[in-house]
Amino acid sequence: xxxxxxxxxxxxxxxxxxxxxWKYKPSFFMQIAMMILNDLFFIIQWVxxxxxxxxxGGYTFKETMLLWGIAAGGFGISHALxxxxxxxxxxxxEGKLDVYLTQPKSVLLNVSxxxxxxxxxxxxxxxxxxLAIINAPWYWYxxxxxxxxxxxxLYVSVYVTFVSMCFYIKRGESVAKSVEGTMxxxxxxxPAIYNTIVKGLFFTLIPTFFYTFIPAQYFFLTPNIWWILxxxxxxxxxxxxxxxxxxxxxxxxxxxxxxxxxx
Numbered sequence: 001x002x003x004x005x006x007x008x009x010x011x012x013x014x015x016x017x018x019x020x021x022w023k024y025k026p027s028f029f030m031q032i033a034m035m036i037l038n039d040l041f042f043i044i045q046w047v048x049x050x051x052x053x054x055x056x057g058g059y060t061f062k063e064t065m066l067l068w069g070i071a072a073g074g075f076g077i078s079h080a081l082x083x084x085x086x087x088x089x090x091x092x093x094e095g096k097l098d099v100y101l102t103q104p105k106s107v108l109l110n111v112s113x114x115x116x117x118x119x120x121x122x123x124x125x126x127x128x129x130x131l132a133i134i135n136a137p138w139y140w141y142x143x144x145x146x147x148x149x150x151x152x153x154l155y156v157s158v159y160v161t162f163v164s165m166c167f168y169i170k171r172g173e174s175v176a177k178s179v180e181g182t183m184x185x186x187x188x189x190x191p192a193i194y195n196t197i198v199k200g201l202f203f204t205l206i207p208t209f210f211y212t213f214i215p216a217q218y219f220f221l222t223p224n225i226w227w228i229l230x231x232x233x234x235x236x237x238x239x240x241x242x243x244x245x246x247x248x249x250x251x252x253x254x255x256x257x258x259x260x261x262x263x
Contacts, residue, residue, distance in 0.1 A: 009105055013113035014081055021118045028118055035122025036129065039072055042188075043133070057192020062134045064190060066220060069130030070212045071187045073144060074151025076123030082156045084114035085163070088246075089173035092166045097253055108246045112156065124148070140220055147215045154211055154235045158183060160242040167249030179206055187212040210234045 021028050043065070050061040059067075079086070088111060091097055100110045127148055131140055162179050165172030183206050186194070191213045194202065202208040210231050218227035 006106070006109060009109060010081055010113050014116060017083075017116035018118075021116065031119040032122040032125070035119040036126050039068075039123065039126040040129070042068065056190045059190035059192065063216065063221065064188075065130050065134050066136075066216045067190070067212045068188050069127045069144065070147055070151055070215050071184070072123040072130070073127030073148025074155050074211060075184065076120040076125075076127065077148050077152025078156040078159075079117040079120035080124065081116070081152065082112040083117040083120070085112040085156050085160050087111070087115065088160065088163050089166045089176075092249075092253065093170075095254060097250075106243070107250065108160065108243055112160070143219050147219050150231060150235050151211050151215065154207060154238055155180075155183065157235070157238040157242040158207065161238065161245050164242075164245040164249040167252040182206055183208050183211060207234060207238065 046061060046064055046068075049056075050064075054060070056064070091100075091111060097107065097111070100107045100114075103110055127144055128141060131144060159176055159180050163173050163176035165175055186202065186206075186208045191199065191202075191209065199209070202213075203210075214227055214231055218224040218231075
């Protein structure tokens with residue numbers, strides 16, 4: 001029942017946020033279109049690279065584009081459904097959590113769902129555009145949905161886990177930004193370019209491999225139920241970790257004594 005209610009809350013927030021953005025239709029479509037165009041520009045670099053080499057660590061143009069598609073879809077899901085998570089640092093530093101503390105639902109869920117990045121919808125669309133570009137089989141379009149949902153949950157959970165340091169130290173978000181930047185950029189390149197130490201890091205502290213590499217390999221290319229279940233388990237662990245670290249941080253929160261309300 002709790003999961004069902006939380007899902008209803010997430011999509012109610014998303015529906016409301018999209019309705020607000022829809023009032024400005026030209027801006028709404030422009031943001032989505034520009035994000036898709038921005039993502040498409042990255043394809044050019046790979047077209048040039050793979051004209052010079054046949055593969056990179058066994059990854060051809062097709063596999064590399066698949067990584068980009070999953071990463072874009074995951075990024076899109078995280079920012080479209082949980083865009084408010086990237087406001088946590090400001091809300092904490094400015095003492096604006098009070099209004100969320102008065103609500104019966106999870107504080108973290110309320111904060112995370114409080115805003116939507118419309119341009120992130122372009123990233124979600126781009127994930128399927130990539131599949132069309134590489135002439136993917138029809139069932140890959142279906143697999144992409146759970147793959148990017150898991151990627152999105154993992155991405156936002158990792159960010160929240162590290163940004164919760166804001167409750168303890170000033171500029172704590174700098175660590176979260178570094179981790180996010182590493183995860184976002186490293187996820188788009190063939191894993192063979194990383195050494196053993198970096199791979200170990202990407203399996204654990206910064207779970208980049210579970211963000212794109214493992215889904216690409218074991219969801220799409222060579223399906224393996226154990227790796228799929230492993231990815232689900234890792235994602236669940238990071239979601240729990242995000243809630244635990246955030247709720248522990250709440251104990252250190254100092255109210256800004258601001259009067260306010262939310263509709």
